[in-house]
Structures are given as C-alpha cells and as structure tokens.
Amino acid sequence: MLTDGDLQAIWLTVKLAGIVTIILLLLGTPVAWWLARTRAWWKGPIGAVVALPLVLPPSVLGFYLLLAMGPNGPVGHLTAAMGLQTLPFTFWGLVLASVFYSFPFMVQPLQNAFESIGDRPLEVAATLRASPLDTFFTVAVPLALPGFLTASILTFAHTVGEFGVVLMIGGNIPGVTRVASVQIYDHVEALEYASAHRLSAVMLIFSFLVLLGMYLWRPNAKKGV
C-alpha cells in the first residue's frame, strides 16, 4: 500500500495545486480579460510572455526564479524587507514558482472563452445600464463559465504534474516541498520500484480521470447569443 510518505506527498501536491489554482483564478482572469479585449500593440508581447512557460524548460524557469527569490534577488530583497524568510525551499516558494509555471494554463483557456463571447453581449449590457464591471460579472463570467472550468482543471492538473521547477525551487523536503512527482523520483532513485509503481499508478489514474471528465462534460458553451 501507499506509505505515510506517499500520502503526505499526495496531500502536499493537492494542497499546492489547489492554492495555485485559486491564486491563478484571481490573477489570470483580469490578464485573460485584458488580452481578449485589448487592441493595444503590446497585446502580442504580453501574450508571448504569458505563454513562455509552455516552451521553456522547467529548469530554466526554476533557475531564474531561484535567483530572483534568493537572498540577493529582487523577490528575496522584498521578502527580507517584509521580515519573511527567503522563499526557496519553502512551500510558499513552491506556490510562487507554480503560479508562474502554470500561468498560461489558466490564461489561455480563459482568453479563448472571453474572445468567443464577442462584443455584442457586452454592448447589449451597456445599453441596459450595466457598467463595465457589472457587465463583467453578470454577463462575461456566466457566459465564460465553461472556460473557467477548463482553465481551472488544466491549471490544477498541470501543477500536479510539475517536477523540474519543484526540484529547482523546493528541493526535496518531506512535508514541505516533496510533492508526489518528487516522491516517485525518490522511490526510483532508491530502487523501490514497487512503491514507484503504486504512486505512479495513482497519478496516472488521476490524470486520466481529469481529462476524461473534461472531454465527457461538454457544457452547452457555444449556443448562440
């Protein structure tokens, strides 16, 4: 069966992915809305920066984040000034790194969902006395709800599957930064193939179920306005 260490790693993974998903819902939504609505020329550059984690090797991202969060990096200075410990090799360091790493998985589905709404429902809301903020919450969010679901699932699942960035930023501290993917790595390193099998199977089944759920549950998103 799964060891206590395995269960601890799974719980840590779920906690990390959950917190990252919530943070990214709050951060990614305005960015996605802006990218979907703006006609500014820097939409392109910003969109590219948001998409960078899709193509960068996790070690590159992890390396830069490590430098930034270290005692001599800008984030390190900030945390020192606020009287906090430096972030690398802590759970919250891992959260911060994951937020960067999973950013495009939240922003891109949301941006697509917002773009597919089109201008018309927003114009209608304006002619019905709704302010832009009111329109966002009462028209854009309800119409983009399937996009929110897709984005949240992708973000959660992608954070669960993270490995390289975790190793760079968090190391391998049980109960603090040792998530499931790292735990499996440890099992393999220690030649505990049976343990590695069990935990890997859990991850495999989890990932399959998440994706299956997404493909089966196709809400009536595209019904015309």
Place this chain on the structure above:
Amino acid sequence: MATIDARFQLDWPGFQLDVDLQLPAKGVTALFGHSGSGKTTLLRCIAGLERPRLGRLSFKGNIWQDEQSWLPTHRRPLGYVFQEASLFPHLSVLNNLRYGQKRSQATQRIALDQAIELLGIGPLLDRKPDLLSGGERQRVGIARALAVSPEILLMDEPLAALDLKRKQEILPYLERLHDELEIPVLYVSHSPDEVARLADHLVAMENGRVVAHGPLSETLARLDLPIRLGEDVGVVLDATVGEIDKEWHLARVDFPGGSLWTRDRGIPAGKRVRVRVLARDVSLASAEPAPSSIQNVLHGHIDAIADDDHPGLQLVRVKIGDTYLVSRLTRRSAVGLGIAVAQPIHVQVKSVALME
C-alpha cells in the same frame, strides 16, 4: 421643440461618416439607406457604442458628448434594439427583461407589465432564449429595451434578420409602439415598406452622409431625392377613413385635397390611416379619362418633372389640393401628353396600400 442635435465625423479604412443633423425628439425617425450607407454606424455613435474622432451630441438640451465630455453608453437614457435580438442566453426571458429594468434609475414610464403586454410575450417569460423562435426573440429584445424606461428608443433594423412571416408578426407591435409610446424612436432600415409604415420623419443616407431629411411625406415627394428607390418610389399620405361602403366592401380615405377608394380592411370610419401610393400605380391623362376599371380619378396640377433612374422614364409630381402624388411614366408618354409644369392634369390611381 426639444431636439436631438448630432454631429459626428468618423474615419475608418474605406468608410467615412460625416453627419450634422437635427432631429425632432418625438415620433419615429427612420434612418434610411442602402447597406454601407452609414445608418447603423450613426445609430451606434448616438448610443455611444462607437467613439468617433469628432462627436457632439445633445439630447433635449443634455450634452451626451462633446470635445470635453463623454457619457458612456450605460449612462445614456436610451433603449437599443439590435438587429439580432442578442438575448442573454444564460438568463430566462423574464430575467432578460429584468436585467435592464432593475439597473435603470429612470422613473418607470414604461412598466415591465406594459412592455410584456405591448409585445405579447406573457406566455414566454419562463423560457430560455434558445427555445424561442426568431420573431419571439426579437419581441423580447424590444420589450427588454423598453423595460429600462428609455427616453429614446434606438432600433437597428429589428426586422432585417427575420423572414417575411416573422416580419408580418412583429410589424403590428411596432405600429402599436408608435401609437402608444411617447418617446422618440430612431429606426434604422433599408426597407422602404417599413419606413412608409412606421416613420414620421425620414433621414436618407448615402456613403456616410445625410442626403435628405425632413417629414416623411414631404421628403418622399421630393423628386430630387438622391437615393435610389427604384420600384419603391412613391408617397405616403396622412388620411382619415371617411366612409365604409358595406355593399362593395370598399373604404374611402380622405386626405387634404381629395379622397381615394380602396379595399375595406375593417378600419372604422374616422380613424387616421396612412396611405402609400407608389409612383408606378399613378397614371396621368390630359383629358377626363373614359370610364375604366380604375375608379380613383383625381384632378390636380403638374408641380414638377424630373428624370427617373432609367433613361426611358420620368417622374412627375402632381399637386392635388395640399397633397402631392408622384407618377412614373415613360418619357414618350410625357412628350405625347405635352406635360408641362402648372398644367392641369387628371390623375388615375390604380392601387393604394392602406396602413393603420
């Protein structure tokens, strides 16, 4: 009289809008023109949905925008009906209607119940928009715009997306709006028929400019109207049903200067009606015509002559009392009749369309 004063200049690649217009703040004003003439863009500018390079707009003395200020759409006291009903798909019909109503700070000139009754959508309130027919959707869209109790109603070709049957279904409701509401309506249309039925005032647009505007009957009777109406050239007369002939199922409509007989459509005597007379249904005779199947013969004077689109055709405007009719005839007939301005003439009207 309180008016709408609009001045807009807008440059888009391949399209320019340049409009300086004063409109009456009452009755139905049709913004009429072919597609691409800028009528919808003008309406969107008035609604604040487009932000032109140069824009000044005041409504009944309140400035909605000028060089310094800009009232965003949601603060303008207007109602807007889009070409497609554009109902919110995530809300029921009733909640679509309530969406604007509960956000409107206007005094409830138009109660929700009145809007529902006026558009006949009572039985639909619990449905979702995707279960409605096109005509039903558009009626809900109109009711939703009215439920904010707007001070002006803007309608962008509300019938254009509907087939003929649905149009016939909605037109009576629009005519009721015209009769029962006291707010001004700006109605964008490319259909001469809708304009003739609904409008009191006509703004004709072409290539982003206003080419003619004025009271409907007066403007339609202009022979130099720069907009091409083709087969739809004609006039609209404001008339009253004077007499019903029960034996022959005919109704006599009286207008200043004469009267016409037409099919009895069940409109009671004394009621005000609109009569549309197309130029192609009006023929001229220099002598009293011999008895023929055409019952309506009027007497007037030639008022103006102009070329029609086709080189073989001419348009002749005849003044009958205080009313103008326009006749289309071939250039050969015009020469044959020796048509000249101020000449007395007999006018035969083959058919008229009666509109309530």
